[in-house]
Amino acid sequence: MNDEPKRPDLATLAKKAEACELNFFYGAKQALNKINLPIYDKRVTALIGPSGCGKSTFLRCFNRMHDLYPGTRYEGEIRFHPDNVNLLAKEVDPIEVRMRLAMVFQKPNPFPKSIFENVAYGLRIRGEKRRTVLMDRVEEALKNAALWNEVKDRLDEMATTLSGGQQQRLCIARALACDPELLLFDEPTSALDPIATASIEELIHQLREKVTILIVTHNMQQAARVSDFTAYMYLGDLIEFGWTDDVFFRPQKKKTEDYITGRFG
Amino acid sequence: MAVAADLRVTIARAKRRDVMFVALGVAALLFAACTFVALFVDMISSGWTRLNPDFFTEFGSRRAERAGILAAWVGSFAVMIVTALFAVPLGVAAGIYLEEYGSRNRLTALIEININNLAGVPSIVYGLLALGLFVHTFGLGASVLTAGLTLSLLILPVVIVATREAIRSIPGAVREAAYALGATRWQMIQHHVLPYSMPGILTGVIIGLSRAIGETAPIITIGAVSFIAFLPPAPLTSDPPFLSFDWLASPFTAMPIQIFNWTSRPEEAFQANASAAALVLVGMTLLMNAIAIWLRYRLRRNLNW
Numbered sequence: 001m002n003d004e005p006k007r008p009d010l011a012t013l014a015k016k017a018e019a020c021e022l023n024f025f026y027g028a029k030q031a032l033n034k035i036n037l038p039i040y041d042k043r044v045t046a047l048i049g050p051s052g053c054g055k056s057t058f059l060r061c062f063n064r065m066h067d068l069y070p071g072t073r074y075e076g077e078i079r080f081h082p083d084n085v086n087l088l089a090k091e092v093d094p095i096e097v098r099m100r101l102a103m104v105f106q107k108p109n110p111f112p113k114s115i116f117e118n119v120a121y122g123l124r125i126r127g128e129k130r131r132t133v134l135m136d137r138v139e140e141a142l143k144n145a146a147l148w149n150e151v152k153d154r155l156d157e158m159a160t161t162l163s164g165g166q167q168q169r170l171c172i173a174r175a176l177a178c179d180p181e182l183l184l185f186d187e188p189t190s191a192l193d194p195i196a197t198a199s200i201e202e203l204i205h206q207l208r209e210k211v212t213i214l215i216v217t218h219n220m221q222q223a224a225r226v227s228d229f230t231a232y233m234y235l236g237d238l239i240e241f242g243w244t245d246d247v248f249f250r251p252q253k254k255k256t257e258d259y260i261t262g263r264f265g
Numbered sequence: 266m267a268v269a270a271d272l273r274v275t276i277a278r279a280k281r282r283d284v285m286f287v288a289l290g291v292a293a294l295l296f297a298a299c300t301f302v303a304l305f306v307d308m309i310s311s312g313w314t315r316l317n318p319d320f321f322t323e324f325g326s327r328r329a330e331r332a333g334i335l336a337a338w339v340g341s342f343a344v345m346i347v348t349a350l351f352a353v354p355l356g357v358a359a360g361i362y363l364e365e366y367g368s369r370n371r372l373t374a375l376i377e378i379n380i381n382n383l384a385g386v387p388s389i390v391y392g393l394l395a396l397g398l399f400v401h402t403f404g405l406g407a408s409v410l411t412a413g414l415t416l417s418l419l420i421l422p423v424v425i426v427a428t429r430e431a432i433r434s435i436p437g438a439v440r441e442a443a444y445a446l447g448a449t450r451w452q453m454i455q456h457h458v459l460p461y462s463m464p465g466i467l468t469g470v471i472i473g474l475s476r477a478i479g480e481t482a483p484i485i486t487i488g489a490v491s492f493i494a495f496l497p498p499a500p501l502t503s504d505p506p507f508l509s510f511d512w513l514a515s516p517f518t519a520m521p522i523q524i525f526n527w528t529s530r531p532e533e534a535f536q537a538n539a540s541a542a543a544l545v546l547v548g549m550t551l552l553m554n555a556i557a558i559w560l561r562y563r564l565r566r567n568l569n570w
Contacts, residue, residue, distance in 0.1 A: 063445055070368065099447035109438040112461060112568050121456070122446040160568075171442070178446065 046227035064094035102175035108167035110159035145173035165196025312540030329534030337523035347413020356424025384422035392486025407488035420473030427469020431462035464564035471557035481521035
Protein backbone atom coordinates (compact mmCIF):
# COMPACT_ATOMS: atom_id res chain seq x y z
CA MET A 1 0.00 0.00 0.00
CA ASN A 2 1.11 3.58 -0.62
CA ASP A 3 2.87 5.48 2.13
CA GLU A 4 1.69 8.99 2.55
CA PRO A 5 4.81 10.85 1.40
CA LYS A 6 4.95 8.89 -1.87
CA ARG A 7 1.40 9.72 -2.79
CA PRO A 8 1.09 11.94 -5.79
CA ASP A 9 -1.17 14.94 -5.65
CA LEU A 10 -4.60 13.94 -6.99
CA ALA A 11 -4.66 16.94 -9.29
CA THR A 12 -1.60 15.62 -11.11
CA LEU A 13 -3.10 12.19 -11.81
CA ALA A 14 -4.59 11.47 -15.21
CA LYS A 15 -8.20 10.35 -15.21
CA LYS A 16 -9.30 7.44 -17.37
CA ALA A 17 -12.98 8.07 -16.78
CA GLU A 18 -15.25 10.17 -14.66
CA ALA A 19 -18.87 9.76 -13.65
CA CYS A 20 -20.63 13.12 -13.59
CA GLU A 21 -24.01 13.53 -11.88
CA LEU A 22 -24.88 9.98 -12.87
CA ASN A 23 -28.45 8.85 -12.16
CA PHE A 24 -29.73 5.42 -13.10
CA PHE A 25 -33.27 4.05 -13.11
CA TYR A 26 -34.77 0.57 -13.26
CA GLY A 27 -38.23 1.56 -14.47
CA ALA A 28 -39.44 4.11 -11.96
CA LYS A 29 -37.02 3.01 -9.27
CA GLN A 30 -33.92 5.15 -8.98
CA ALA A 31 -30.89 2.97 -8.27
CA LEU A 32 -28.08 5.55 -8.46
CA ASN A 33 -28.25 9.12 -7.18
CA LYS A 34 -26.01 11.76 -8.69
CA ILE A 35 -22.79 9.80 -8.59
CA ASN A 36 -19.61 11.82 -9.15
CA LEU A 37 -16.53 9.65 -9.23
CA PRO A 38 -13.16 9.87 -10.97
CA ILE A 39 -11.41 6.72 -12.19
CA TYR A 40 -7.68 7.37 -12.27
CA ASP A 41 -5.58 6.01 -15.11
CA LYS A 42 -3.58 2.82 -14.42
CA ARG A 43 -4.92 2.61 -10.89
CA VAL A 44 -7.24 0.18 -9.17
CA THR A 45 -10.46 1.68 -7.84
CA ALA A 46 -12.58 -0.49 -5.54
CA LEU A 47 -16.32 -0.06 -5.01
CA ILE A 48 -17.50 -1.30 -1.63
CA GLY A 49 -20.81 -1.20 0.18
CA PRO A 50 -23.57 -3.45 1.48
CA SER A 51 -25.67 -5.61 -0.86
CA GLY A 52 -28.11 -3.64 -2.97
CA CYS A 53 -26.19 -0.38 -2.63
CA GLY A 54 -25.84 -0.05 -6.40
CA LYS A 55 -22.17 -0.84 -6.86
CA SER A 56 -22.76 -3.50 -9.53
CA THR A 57 -25.40 -1.29 -11.15
CA PHE A 58 -22.84 1.51 -11.29
CA LEU A 59 -20.16 -0.78 -12.74
CA ARG A 60 -22.53 -2.04 -15.44
CA CYS A 61 -23.23 1.53 -16.57
CA PHE A 62 -19.66 1.79 -17.88
CA ASN A 63 -20.08 -0.85 -20.59
CA ARG A 64 -23.77 -0.11 -21.13
CA MET A 65 -24.88 -3.58 -20.00
CA HIS A 66 -28.17 -2.08 -18.87
CA ASP A 67 -29.00 -1.37 -22.52
CA LEU A 68 -29.67 -5.10 -22.91
CA TYR A 69 -32.71 -4.93 -20.65
CA PRO A 70 -35.86 -2.93 -21.24
CA GLY A 71 -37.02 -0.24 -18.84
CA THR A 72 -33.58 1.02 -17.82
CA ARG A 73 -32.52 4.64 -18.14
CA TYR A 74 -29.34 6.65 -17.58
CA GLU A 75 -29.06 10.34 -16.76
CA GLY A 76 -25.84 12.29 -16.49
CA GLU A 77 -22.52 11.32 -18.04
CA ILE A 78 -19.57 9.03 -17.85
CA ARG A 79 -16.72 10.91 -19.53
CA PHE A 80 -14.13 8.58 -20.98
CA HIS A 81 -10.60 9.71 -21.77
CA PRO A 82 -8.42 10.36 -23.73
CA ASP A 83 -11.14 11.36 -26.23
CA ASN A 84 -13.52 12.74 -23.60
CA VAL A 85 -16.52 10.88 -25.03
CA ASN A 86 -19.66 10.42 -22.94
CA LEU A 87 -20.13 6.64 -22.78
CA LEU A 88 -23.82 7.03 -21.98
CA ALA A 89 -24.69 9.33 -24.88
CA LYS A 90 -27.49 8.03 -27.10
CA GLU A 91 -25.42 8.53 -30.23
CA VAL A 92 -22.55 6.45 -28.85
CA ASP A 93 -22.93 2.84 -29.94
CA PRO A 94 -22.91 0.48 -26.93
CA ILE A 95 -21.07 -2.09 -29.09
CA GLU A 96 -18.23 0.39 -29.54
CA VAL A 97 -18.19 1.08 -25.79
CA ARG A 98 -18.01 -2.64 -25.02
CA MET A 99 -15.18 -3.06 -27.49
CA ARG A 100 -13.10 -0.48 -25.60
CA LEU A 101 -13.91 -1.77 -22.11
CA ALA A 102 -13.92 -5.32 -20.81
CA MET A 103 -15.73 -7.01 -17.98
CA VAL A 104 -15.13 -9.97 -15.69
CA PHE A 105 -18.23 -11.30 -14.01
CA GLN A 106 -19.18 -12.61 -10.60
CA LYS A 107 -19.31 -16.25 -11.57
CA PRO A 108 -16.82 -17.56 -14.11
CA ASN A 109 -18.75 -17.66 -17.39
CA PRO A 110 -16.55 -19.25 -20.04
CA PHE A 111 -18.20 -20.17 -23.32
CA PRO A 112 -18.68 -23.93 -23.80
CA LYS A 113 -15.98 -23.83 -26.47
CA SER A 114 -12.27 -24.61 -26.42
CA ILE A 115 -9.88 -22.65 -24.21
CA PHE A 116 -8.37 -21.13 -27.34
CA GLU A 117 -11.71 -20.07 -28.79
CA ASN A 118 -12.73 -18.45 -25.51
CA VAL A 119 -9.73 -16.15 -25.49
CA ALA A 120 -9.83 -15.57 -29.25
CA TYR A 121 -13.55 -14.73 -29.35
CA GLY A 122 -13.18 -10.98 -28.75
CA LEU A 123 -10.54 -10.78 -31.47
CA ARG A 124 -12.67 -12.78 -33.88
CA ILE A 125 -15.64 -10.44 -33.58
CA ARG A 126 -13.21 -7.58 -34.14
CA GLY A 127 -12.53 -9.19 -37.52
CA GLU A 128 -9.17 -10.84 -36.81
CA LYS A 129 -8.85 -13.96 -38.95
CA ARG A 130 -5.09 -14.52 -39.23
CA ARG A 131 -4.30 -17.69 -37.32
CA THR A 132 -0.78 -16.60 -36.30
CA VAL A 133 -2.01 -13.26 -34.91
CA LEU A 134 -4.78 -15.01 -32.99
CA MET A 135 -2.29 -17.53 -31.63
CA ASP A 136 0.11 -14.81 -30.46
CA ARG A 137 -2.59 -12.71 -28.86
CA VAL A 138 -4.16 -15.69 -27.11
CA GLU A 139 -0.77 -16.72 -25.72
CA GLU A 140 -0.04 -13.18 -24.53
CA ALA A 141 -3.45 -12.84 -22.88
CA LEU A 142 -3.14 -16.21 -21.15
CA LYS A 143 0.33 -15.26 -19.91
CA ASN A 144 -0.98 -11.95 -18.59
CA ALA A 145 -3.76 -13.86 -16.83
CA ALA A 146 -1.19 -16.24 -15.27
CA LEU A 147 -2.88 -19.22 -16.90
CA TRP A 148 -0.54 -20.02 -19.80
CA ASN A 149 1.58 -22.60 -18.01
CA GLU A 150 -1.47 -24.52 -16.89
CA VAL A 151 -3.21 -24.67 -20.27
CA LYS A 152 -0.56 -24.34 -22.98
CA ASP A 153 -0.74 -28.06 -23.82
CA ARG A 154 -4.53 -28.25 -23.83
CA LEU A 155 -5.74 -25.17 -25.71
CA ASP A 156 -8.20 -27.29 -27.69
CA GLU A 157 -9.88 -28.74 -24.63
CA MET A 158 -13.23 -27.43 -23.44
CA ALA A 159 -12.98 -24.43 -21.15
CA THR A 160 -15.57 -26.02 -18.89
CA THR A 161 -13.06 -28.74 -17.91
CA LEU A 162 -11.01 -26.13 -16.01
CA SER A 163 -11.40 -25.54 -12.27
CA GLY A 164 -13.38 -22.53 -11.02
CA GLY A 165 -10.30 -20.41 -10.36
CA GLN A 166 -8.81 -21.34 -13.74
CA GLN A 167 -12.11 -20.52 -15.44
CA GLN A 168 -12.10 -17.08 -13.86
CA ARG A 169 -8.51 -16.46 -15.00
CA LEU A 170 -9.60 -17.64 -18.45
CA CYS A 171 -12.37 -15.01 -18.36
CA ILE A 172 -9.73 -12.43 -17.41
CA ALA A 173 -7.57 -13.59 -20.33
CA ARG A 174 -10.60 -13.33 -22.62
CA ALA A 175 -11.09 -9.76 -21.42
CA LEU A 176 -7.39 -8.86 -21.74
CA ALA A 177 -7.01 -10.29 -25.25
CA CYS A 178 -8.68 -7.22 -26.77
CA ASP A 179 -6.47 -4.70 -24.95
CA PRO A 180 -9.26 -3.01 -23.00
CA GLU A 181 -8.75 0.56 -21.84
CA LEU A 182 -10.69 -0.08 -18.67
CA LEU A 183 -11.22 -3.44 -17.01
CA LEU A 184 -14.37 -3.91 -14.97
CA PHE A 185 -14.49 -6.60 -12.29
CA ASP A 186 -17.86 -7.45 -10.76
CA GLU A 187 -17.07 -9.33 -7.53
CA PRO A 188 -14.69 -11.62 -9.42
CA THR A 189 -13.85 -13.88 -6.48
CA SER A 190 -17.23 -14.29 -4.79
CA ALA A 191 -17.72 -17.77 -6.27
CA LEU A 192 -14.14 -18.94 -5.63
CA ASP A 193 -12.31 -20.67 -2.81
CA PRO A 194 -9.61 -18.79 -0.80
CA ILE A 195 -6.67 -20.13 -2.82
CA ALA A 196 -8.24 -19.23 -6.16
CA THR A 197 -9.20 -15.85 -4.66
CA ALA A 198 -5.60 -15.19 -3.67
CA SER A 199 -4.40 -15.96 -7.21
CA ILE A 200 -6.96 -13.58 -8.74
CA GLU A 201 -5.99 -10.83 -6.30
CA GLU A 202 -2.32 -11.36 -7.14
CA LEU A 203 -3.25 -11.07 -10.79
CA ILE A 204 -5.13 -7.81 -10.28
CA HIS A 205 -2.08 -6.51 -8.48
CA GLN A 206 0.08 -7.25 -11.52
CA LEU A 207 -2.44 -5.95 -14.04
CA ARG A 208 -2.64 -2.47 -12.52
CA GLU A 209 0.53 -1.50 -14.41
CA LYS A 210 -1.06 -2.32 -17.77
CA VAL A 211 -4.67 -1.33 -17.45
CA THR A 212 -7.05 0.80 -15.42
CA ILE A 213 -9.21 -1.34 -13.15
CA LEU A 214 -12.56 -0.77 -11.49
CA ILE A 215 -13.54 -3.57 -9.12
CA VAL A 216 -16.71 -4.19 -7.18
CA THR A 217 -16.12 -6.27 -4.10
CA HIS A 218 -18.08 -7.62 -1.21
CA ASN A 219 -14.96 -8.28 0.71
CA MET A 220 -13.45 -5.25 2.41
CA GLN A 221 -10.10 -6.89 3.04
CA GLN A 222 -9.93 -7.51 -0.66
CA ALA A 223 -10.56 -3.84 -1.39
CA ALA A 224 -7.84 -2.90 1.09
CA ARG A 225 -5.41 -5.40 -0.46
CA VAL A 226 -5.84 -4.68 -4.15
CA SER A 227 -6.94 -1.08 -4.59
CA ASP A 228 -5.37 2.37 -4.72
CA PHE A 229 -8.69 4.14 -4.35
CA THR A 230 -11.90 3.11 -2.64
CA ALA A 231 -15.42 4.37 -3.07
CA TYR A 232 -18.02 3.54 -0.45
CA MET A 233 -21.59 3.41 -1.71
CA TYR A 234 -24.79 3.13 0.24
CA LEU A 235 -28.37 2.96 -1.12
CA GLY A 236 -27.42 4.39 -4.49
CA ASP A 237 -25.36 7.24 -3.07
CA LEU A 238 -21.63 7.65 -3.20
CA ILE A 239 -20.78 8.31 0.46
CA GLU A 240 -17.05 8.61 0.36
CA PHE A 241 -14.20 8.36 -2.12
CA GLY A 242 -10.48 8.65 -1.55
CA TRP A 243 -7.17 6.86 -1.28
CA THR A 244 -7.86 3.39 0.06
CA ASP A 245 -5.75 4.01 3.21
CA ASP A 246 -7.71 7.13 4.00
CA VAL A 247 -11.10 5.49 3.52
CA PHE A 248 -10.11 2.55 5.70
CA PHE A 249 -8.08 4.27 8.41
CA ARG A 250 -9.28 7.87 8.39
CA PRO A 251 -12.82 7.84 7.05
CA GLN A 252 -14.36 11.29 6.84
CA LYS A 253 -17.98 10.20 7.17
CA LYS A 254 -19.66 8.48 10.08
CA LYS A 255 -21.50 6.03 7.72
CA THR A 256 -18.23 4.89 6.17
CA GLU A 257 -16.63 4.37 9.53
CA ASP A 258 -19.60 2.32 10.75
CA TYR A 259 -19.40 0.09 7.70
CA ILE A 260 -15.61 -0.29 7.75
CA THR A 261 -15.53 -1.13 11.44
CA GLY A 262 -18.30 -3.68 10.99
CA ARG A 263 -20.86 -1.90 13.11
CA PHE A 264 -23.20 -2.19 10.18
CA GLY A 265 -23.29 -3.86 6.82
CA MET B 266 -44.58 -46.29 27.21
CA ALA B 267 -48.19 -45.99 26.28
CA VAL B 268 -47.34 -43.03 24.08
CA ALA B 269 -44.68 -44.99 22.19
CA ALA B 270 -47.17 -47.80 21.59
CA ASP B 271 -49.64 -45.31 20.10
CA LEU B 272 -46.90 -43.97 17.89
CA ARG B 273 -46.14 -47.45 16.63
CA VAL B 274 -49.77 -47.98 15.66
CA THR B 275 -49.78 -44.69 13.75
CA ILE B 276 -46.51 -45.48 12.00
CA ALA B 277 -47.69 -48.97 11.06
CA ARG B 278 -50.84 -47.54 9.53
CA ALA B 279 -48.87 -44.94 7.58
CA LYS B 280 -46.51 -47.63 6.33
CA ARG B 281 -49.40 -49.79 5.15
CA ARG B 282 -50.57 -46.88 3.04
CA ASP B 283 -47.05 -46.56 1.68
CA VAL B 284 -47.08 -50.20 0.56
CA MET B 285 -50.55 -49.78 -0.91
CA PHE B 286 -49.44 -46.84 -3.01
CA VAL B 287 -46.38 -48.69 -4.31
CA ALA B 288 -48.65 -51.61 -5.29
CA LEU B 289 -51.01 -49.25 -7.08
CA GLY B 290 -48.16 -47.60 -8.94
CA VAL B 291 -46.63 -50.90 -10.02
CA ALA B 292 -50.05 -52.12 -11.18
CA ALA B 293 -50.58 -49.02 -13.31
CA LEU B 294 -47.11 -49.39 -14.79
CA LEU B 295 -47.64 -53.09 -15.57
CA PHE B 296 -50.96 -52.33 -17.23
CA ALA B 297 -49.31 -49.87 -19.61
CA ALA B 298 -46.28 -52.07 -20.21
CA CYS B 299 -48.34 -55.23 -20.76
CA THR B 300 -50.59 -53.49 -23.26
CA PHE B 301 -47.60 -52.40 -25.27
CA VAL B 302 -45.89 -55.78 -25.02
CA ALA B 303 -49.10 -57.59 -26.04
CA LEU B 304 -49.51 -55.35 -29.09
CA PHE B 305 -45.91 -55.75 -30.03
CA VAL B 306 -45.87 -59.53 -29.59
CA ASP B 307 -49.06 -59.86 -31.63
CA MET B 308 -47.58 -57.69 -34.35
CA ILE B 309 -44.37 -59.73 -34.42
CA SER B 310 -46.09 -63.11 -34.38
CA SER B 311 -48.38 -62.26 -37.27
CA GLY B 312 -45.95 -60.18 -39.32
CA TRP B 313 -42.59 -61.82 -38.67
CA THR B 314 -42.73 -64.25 -41.59
CA ARG B 315 -43.25 -61.41 -44.08
CA LEU B 316 -40.15 -59.50 -42.96
CA ASN B 317 -37.72 -60.56 -45.68
CA PRO B 318 -35.62 -58.42 -48.05
CA ASP B 319 -38.21 -58.72 -50.83
CA PHE B 320 -40.79 -57.07 -48.59
CA PHE B 321 -38.70 -53.88 -48.74
CA THR B 322 -37.98 -53.99 -52.47
CA GLU B 323 -41.38 -54.92 -53.92
CA PHE B 324 -44.26 -52.64 -54.80
CA GLY B 325 -47.80 -53.37 -53.70
CA SER B 326 -49.51 -56.32 -55.35
CA ARG B 327 -52.90 -57.99 -55.60
CA ARG B 328 -51.22 -61.12 -54.32
CA ALA B 329 -50.44 -60.67 -50.66
CA GLU B 330 -47.31 -62.83 -50.63
CA ARG B 331 -45.74 -60.77 -53.43
CA ALA B 332 -46.71 -57.35 -52.06
CA GLY B 333 -44.02 -55.11 -50.51
CA ILE B 334 -43.58 -51.68 -49.00
CA LEU B 335 -41.05 -50.15 -51.40
CA ALA B 336 -43.31 -47.31 -52.51
CA ALA B 337 -44.44 -46.71 -48.92
CA TRP B 338 -41.09 -46.42 -47.21
CA VAL B 339 -39.53 -44.40 -50.03
CA GLY B 340 -42.61 -42.14 -49.96
CA SER B 341 -42.44 -41.72 -46.20
CA PHE B 342 -38.72 -40.99 -46.41
CA ALA B 343 -39.20 -38.37 -49.15
CA VAL B 344 -42.05 -36.73 -47.25
CA MET B 345 -39.96 -36.62 -44.05
CA ILE B 346 -37.14 -34.86 -45.90
CA VAL B 347 -39.53 -32.20 -47.20
CA THR B 348 -41.11 -31.89 -43.76
CA ALA B 349 -37.74 -31.35 -42.09
CA LEU B 350 -36.57 -28.92 -44.77
CA PHE B 351 -39.57 -26.68 -44.16
CA ALA B 352 -40.21 -27.18 -40.44
CA VAL B 353 -36.64 -26.77 -39.19
CA PRO B 354 -35.74 -23.35 -40.63
CA LEU B 355 -39.24 -21.96 -40.01
CA GLY B 356 -39.54 -23.34 -36.48
CA VAL B 357 -36.02 -22.41 -35.42
CA ALA B 358 -36.33 -18.90 -36.85
CA ALA B 359 -39.70 -18.40 -35.16
CA GLY B 360 -38.34 -19.71 -31.84
CA ILE B 361 -35.29 -17.44 -32.04
CA TYR B 362 -37.43 -14.46 -32.87
CA LEU B 363 -39.78 -15.09 -29.95
CA GLU B 364 -36.95 -15.64 -27.46
CA GLU B 365 -34.35 -13.15 -28.62
CA TYR B 366 -36.05 -10.36 -30.54
CA GLY B 367 -39.76 -10.24 -29.73
CA SER B 368 -40.49 -7.83 -26.93
CA ARG B 369 -42.86 -8.98 -24.22
CA ASN B 370 -46.12 -7.41 -25.33
CA ARG B 371 -49.68 -8.45 -26.06
CA LEU B 372 -48.97 -9.45 -29.64
CA THR B 373 -46.20 -11.89 -28.68
CA ALA B 374 -48.35 -13.21 -25.83
CA LEU B 375 -51.13 -13.86 -28.33
CA ILE B 376 -48.72 -15.58 -30.72
CA GLU B 377 -47.41 -17.75 -27.87
CA ILE B 378 -50.89 -18.88 -26.88
CA ASN B 379 -51.65 -19.67 -30.51
CA ILE B 380 -48.51 -21.75 -30.95
CA ASN B 381 -49.35 -23.78 -27.86
CA ASN B 382 -52.90 -24.24 -29.15
CA LEU B 383 -51.66 -25.28 -32.58
CA ALA B 384 -49.81 -28.17 -30.96
CA GLY B 385 -53.18 -29.47 -29.79
CA VAL B 386 -55.12 -29.08 -33.05
CA PRO B 387 -56.25 -32.50 -34.36
CA SER B 388 -54.18 -33.56 -37.34
CA ILE B 389 -57.24 -34.02 -39.58
CA VAL B 390 -57.72 -30.25 -39.39
CA TYR B 391 -54.26 -29.76 -40.85
CA GLY B 392 -55.28 -32.21 -43.56
CA LEU B 393 -58.38 -30.16 -44.40
CA LEU B 394 -56.33 -26.96 -44.45
CA ALA B 395 -53.81 -28.58 -46.78
CA LEU B 396 -56.54 -29.92 -49.05
CA GLY B 397 -58.00 -26.46 -49.48
CA LEU B 398 -54.76 -24.48 -49.56
CA PHE B 399 -51.99 -26.62 -51.05
CA VAL B 400 -53.98 -29.06 -53.19
CA HIS B 401 -56.66 -26.78 -54.61
CA THR B 402 -55.62 -23.13 -54.22
CA PHE B 403 -51.91 -23.63 -54.96
CA GLY B 404 -52.61 -26.56 -57.28
CA LEU B 405 -49.84 -28.72 -55.86
CA GLY B 406 -51.95 -31.88 -56.05
CA ALA B 407 -51.57 -34.93 -53.85
CA SER B 408 -47.79 -34.75 -54.12
CA VAL B 409 -44.76 -35.35 -51.92
CA LEU B 410 -44.46 -31.56 -51.59
CA THR B 411 -48.04 -31.16 -50.37
CA ALA B 412 -47.62 -33.91 -47.78
CA GLY B 413 -44.28 -32.50 -46.61
CA LEU B 414 -45.71 -29.00 -46.26
CA THR B 415 -48.75 -30.32 -44.38
CA LEU B 416 -46.71 -32.36 -41.93
CA SER B 417 -44.24 -29.50 -41.46
CA LEU B 418 -47.15 -27.31 -40.37
CA LEU B 419 -48.18 -30.09 -38.02
CA ILE B 420 -44.80 -30.34 -36.30
CA LEU B 421 -43.96 -26.65 -36.47
CA PRO B 422 -45.28 -25.97 -32.93
CA VAL B 423 -43.15 -28.84 -31.58
CA VAL B 424 -40.03 -27.41 -33.23
CA ILE B 425 -40.79 -23.88 -32.03
CA VAL B 426 -41.39 -24.98 -28.45
CA ALA B 427 -38.25 -27.16 -28.43
CA THR B 428 -36.20 -24.29 -29.83
CA ARG B 429 -37.47 -21.87 -27.23
CA GLU B 430 -36.83 -24.25 -24.38
CA ALA B 431 -33.33 -24.96 -25.62
CA ILE B 432 -32.62 -21.24 -25.92
CA ARG B 433 -34.01 -20.55 -22.47
CA SER B 434 -31.68 -23.07 -20.89
CA ILE B 435 -28.65 -21.00 -21.94
CA PRO B 436 -27.53 -19.05 -18.87
CA GLY B 437 -27.83 -15.27 -18.99
CA ALA B 438 -24.22 -15.00 -17.80
CA VAL B 439 -22.96 -16.57 -21.04
CA ARG B 440 -24.99 -14.14 -23.14
CA GLU B 441 -23.68 -11.22 -21.11
CA ALA B 442 -20.13 -12.48 -21.58
CA ALA B 443 -20.58 -12.33 -25.36
CA TYR B 444 -22.24 -8.92 -25.29
CA ALA B 445 -19.57 -7.55 -22.94
CA LEU B 446 -16.91 -8.44 -25.50
CA GLY B 447 -18.75 -6.33 -28.06
CA ALA B 448 -20.84 -8.91 -29.87
CA THR B 449 -23.91 -7.71 -31.75
CA ARG B 450 -27.17 -9.49 -31.20
CA TRP B 451 -26.84 -11.55 -34.35
CA GLN B 452 -23.23 -12.49 -33.51
CA MET B 453 -24.40 -13.57 -30.08
CA ILE B 454 -27.14 -15.73 -31.64
CA GLN B 455 -24.95 -17.12 -34.41
CA HIS B 456 -21.91 -17.92 -32.26
CA HIS B 457 -23.58 -18.85 -28.98
CA VAL B 458 -27.34 -19.28 -28.90
CA LEU B 459 -27.57 -21.50 -31.99
CA PRO B 460 -24.66 -23.83 -31.25
CA TYR B 461 -25.55 -24.23 -27.58
CA SER B 462 -29.24 -24.85 -28.24
CA MET B 463 -28.59 -27.27 -31.13
CA PRO B 464 -28.93 -30.47 -29.03
CA GLY B 465 -32.35 -29.37 -27.78
CA ILE B 466 -33.48 -28.23 -31.22
CA LEU B 467 -32.36 -31.47 -32.89
CA THR B 468 -34.12 -33.52 -30.25
CA GLY B 469 -37.32 -31.55 -30.80
CA VAL B 470 -37.06 -31.91 -34.58
CA ILE B 471 -36.61 -35.67 -34.41
CA ILE B 472 -39.44 -36.08 -31.91
CA GLY B 473 -41.61 -34.00 -34.25
CA LEU B 474 -40.58 -36.09 -37.26
CA SER B 475 -41.25 -39.33 -35.43
CA ARG B 476 -44.74 -38.05 -34.79
CA ALA B 477 -45.16 -36.94 -38.40
CA ILE B 478 -44.04 -40.27 -39.88
CA GLY B 479 -46.97 -42.05 -38.23
CA GLU B 480 -49.57 -39.45 -39.15
CA THR B 481 -52.32 -40.94 -41.32
CA ALA B 482 -55.29 -38.58 -41.26
CA PRO B 483 -53.77 -35.54 -43.00
CA ILE B 484 -52.08 -37.72 -45.62
CA ILE B 485 -55.36 -39.45 -46.46
CA THR B 486 -57.18 -36.11 -46.51
CA ILE B 487 -54.87 -34.59 -49.11
CA GLY B 488 -55.55 -37.64 -51.25
CA ALA B 489 -52.42 -39.77 -51.18
CA VAL B 490 -52.92 -42.85 -53.32
CA SER B 491 -52.85 -46.18 -51.56
CA PHE B 492 -51.69 -48.30 -54.46
CA ILE B 493 -48.73 -47.15 -56.44
CA ALA B 494 -46.29 -49.09 -58.56
CA PHE B 495 -43.56 -46.54 -59.22
CA LEU B 496 -41.12 -44.43 -57.21
CA PRO B 497 -40.78 -40.65 -57.32
CA PRO B 498 -38.11 -39.60 -59.88
CA ALA B 499 -34.58 -39.64 -58.44
CA PRO B 500 -33.31 -36.30 -57.16
CA LEU B 501 -29.91 -36.85 -58.82
CA THR B 502 -29.75 -37.19 -62.59
CA SER B 503 -27.00 -38.04 -65.05
CA ASP B 504 -27.49 -34.85 -67.09
CA PRO B 505 -26.59 -31.32 -66.00
CA PRO B 506 -27.57 -29.72 -63.66
CA PHE B 507 -27.60 -33.21 -62.07
CA LEU B 508 -30.35 -32.16 -59.67
CA SER B 509 -34.01 -32.76 -60.25
CA PHE B 510 -36.91 -31.58 -58.17
CA ASP B 511 -39.54 -33.57 -60.07
CA TRP B 512 -39.84 -35.95 -57.11
CA LEU B 513 -41.54 -33.15 -55.17
CA ALA B 514 -44.48 -33.14 -57.58
CA SER B 515 -44.75 -36.92 -57.74
CA PRO B 516 -47.74 -38.82 -56.34
CA PHE B 517 -46.74 -40.99 -53.43
CA THR B 518 -47.90 -43.37 -50.77
CA ALA B 519 -46.65 -43.54 -47.20
CA MET B 520 -46.23 -46.21 -44.53
CA PRO B 521 -49.41 -45.46 -42.54
CA ILE B 522 -51.47 -45.40 -45.75
CA GLN B 523 -50.07 -48.75 -46.84
CA ILE B 524 -50.86 -50.24 -43.44
CA PHE B 525 -54.37 -48.78 -43.46
CA ASN B 526 -54.96 -50.11 -46.96
CA TRP B 527 -53.85 -53.62 -46.08
CA THR B 528 -55.87 -53.82 -42.84
CA SER B 529 -59.02 -52.95 -44.80
CA ARG B 530 -58.57 -56.02 -47.03
CA PRO B 531 -60.56 -59.10 -46.08
CA GLU B 532 -57.82 -61.67 -46.85
CA GLU B 533 -55.88 -63.00 -43.88
CA ALA B 534 -52.59 -62.78 -45.79
CA PHE B 535 -52.86 -59.00 -46.10
CA GLN B 536 -53.30 -58.73 -42.33
CA ALA B 537 -49.87 -60.30 -41.99
CA ASN B 538 -48.51 -57.74 -44.43
CA ALA B 539 -50.08 -54.95 -42.36
CA SER B 540 -48.49 -56.31 -39.19
CA ALA B 541 -45.10 -56.51 -40.86
CA ALA B 542 -45.39 -52.96 -42.21
CA ALA B 543 -46.51 -51.73 -38.78
CA LEU B 544 -43.43 -53.37 -37.28
CA VAL B 545 -41.26 -51.50 -39.75
CA LEU B 546 -43.01 -48.23 -38.91
CA VAL B 547 -42.59 -48.76 -35.17
CA GLY B 548 -38.97 -49.64 -35.82
CA MET B 549 -38.48 -46.40 -37.76
CA THR B 550 -40.03 -44.38 -34.93
CA LEU B 551 -37.97 -46.10 -32.25
CA LEU B 552 -34.83 -45.60 -34.33
CA MET B 553 -35.56 -41.88 -34.66
CA ASN B 554 -36.14 -41.56 -30.93
CA ALA B 555 -32.94 -43.45 -30.25
CA ILE B 556 -31.05 -41.06 -32.52
CA ALA B 557 -32.60 -38.13 -30.63
CA ILE B 558 -31.50 -39.54 -27.28
CA TRP B 559 -28.02 -40.30 -28.57
CA LEU B 560 -27.65 -36.81 -30.08
CA ARG B 561 -28.83 -35.17 -26.89
CA TYR B 562 -26.36 -37.18 -24.88
CA ARG B 563 -23.47 -36.58 -27.30
CA LEU B 564 -23.97 -32.86 -27.73
CA ARG B 565 -24.94 -31.98 -24.19
CA ARG B 566 -21.84 -33.53 -22.69
CA ASN B 567 -20.01 -30.31 -23.38
CA LEU B 568 -22.71 -28.03 -22.02
CA ASN B 569 -22.45 -28.54 -18.30
CA TRP B 570 -23.19 -25.14 -16.84
